[in-house]
Amino acid sequence: MSRTILYARVSTADQTLSHQRTHAEAAGFKIDEVVADHGVSGVSTRLRDRPEGRRLFDMLRAGDTLVVRWVDRLGRNYADVTATIRELMERGVIVRTVINGMTFDGATTDPIQQAVRDALIGFMAATAQAQAEAIKEAQRAGIEEAKGDRTKFRGRKPAYGRKELDLVRDMLAAGGGTSEIAREAKLSRQTVLRIKADPAGAEAALARWDLS
The missing domain is CATH 3.40.50.1390 (Resolvase, N-terminal catalytic domain)
Structure with a gap:
């Protein structure tokens, strides 16, 4: 069967x-x-x-x-x-x-x-490979930005950690909607939208706070 x-x-x-x-x-x-x-x-x-x-x-x-x-x-x-x-x-x-x-x-x-x-x-x-390469590039850019900002004000501590950021990116790559992703990651819609708009910045925030 x-x-x-x-x-x-x-x-x-x-x-x-x-x-x-x-x-x-x-x-x-x-x-x-x-x-x-x-x-x-x-x-x-x-x-x-x-x-x-x-x-x-x-x-x-x-x-x-x-x-x-x-x-x-x-x-x-x-x-x-x-x-x-x-x-x-x-x-x-x-x-x-x-x-x-x-x-x-x-x-x-x-x-x-x-x-x-x-x-x-x-x-x-x-498309799957292109999305993976875009994520890797965002991570590299975020790490480099964080290195340059170590001595500066770190800004607000992000509401997410590595686990949540990876989940958001995974679901965005798969075409998930903002509200759906926010529920799964237990984040606000605004946080998900910020990650979507600036993945490199999201990586940089994790690095600045030693959360990556």
Whole structure:
């Protein structure tokens, strides 16, 4: 019997895992099992090299559906994400995303549909990598700014720590709304909006207060 398996990669607390399942079920998915990796980088660690990612590959069979919040849960490296999705499709696994409701099915035989499918895979994988690179650049800029401000007034202590900042960035990258993110991170909407508008400044504030 085919199964629907939700894979989640979460950076911080269990609340992000429950959120991803709730979001998937609200989108109409009937989840049979959840597989999750915690605190694993999507940039440097391939899906099959993650502890639960390896188990996921062993579990999936032809006819199963793999559900992910967005393709960045599979990784943030273009070559890795595209290779992973293609391998799963070749094995007869259908990959579906909660955000945007995308379906990648290797059983597609129409050449036009195949071309559209493959173009979408490439575009979404490239977007995931671009978002990861933007986050890294913001972190570098924030650290450099903080180094120059060490002897200056540190300003107001941020209402968030590393865990909350990573969660906000993760959900922003996945297309989450401001109110939704604020609830999950237990922050005000204004704080989330400030982080969104100035990620480098958010990093700098953490560094100035030795919270990073």
